Amino acid sequence: MDKLFHFDSQQEVYTADACVISCFDARFDVAIRKFLKRRGIVTFDHIKIPGSAKSLAAPECPEDRDFVLRMIRTSIRLHQPRRVLILAHQDCGAYPGVAVDVVAGDVVRAAGVILASEPSLAVECFFADFDGIYRVV
Numbered sequence: 001m002d003k004l005f006h007f008d009s010q011q012e013v014y015t016a017d018a019c020v021i022s023c024f025d026a027r028f029d030v031a032i033r034k035f036l037k038r039r040g041i042v043t044f045d046h047i048k049i050p051g052s053a054k055s056l057a058a059p060e061c062p063e064d065r066d067f068v069l070r071m072i073r074t075s076i077r078l079h080q081p082r083r084v085l086i087l088a089h090q091d092c093g094a095y096p097g098v099a100v101d102v103v104a105g106d107v108v109r110a111a112g113v114i115l116a117s118e119p120s121l122a123v124e125c126f127f128a129d130f131d132g133i134y135r136v137v
Contacts, residue, residue, distance in 0.1 A: 016079035017041040019072055021056075021110075022087040023094070024048040028128045032087060035126075035133045041085070045075040051094025053086050053103070053110035069117050076118065083122040086110050088136075090129045103127065104136045
């Protein structure tokens, strides 16, 4: 192998402040990172999937939900987060032409799926718009 890039990375296994589920839409990456940092979440396991909550709340096939739940369980097993944050966003390609209320409803349903599977976790729900991040209740 040819070394192409040098860096020094932490070798110790970490405990995650949270497991974060968001869409892979890069338009919200900076805002989400700043939001997490402001909430004291520095080290986290990030599950990025199209539509974020949709794979849990309204999956196209049951395997999608199972996959996300396996990723959450892997995060728990390896890095012991005590909470999961679900972030959906405005203008999501997985929800073309869908009202914000529908997307927010899926975030809440996704939280219910996670809690039914892993009741010891705290689950927080959020929606990112182009002007800020909002708590979904």
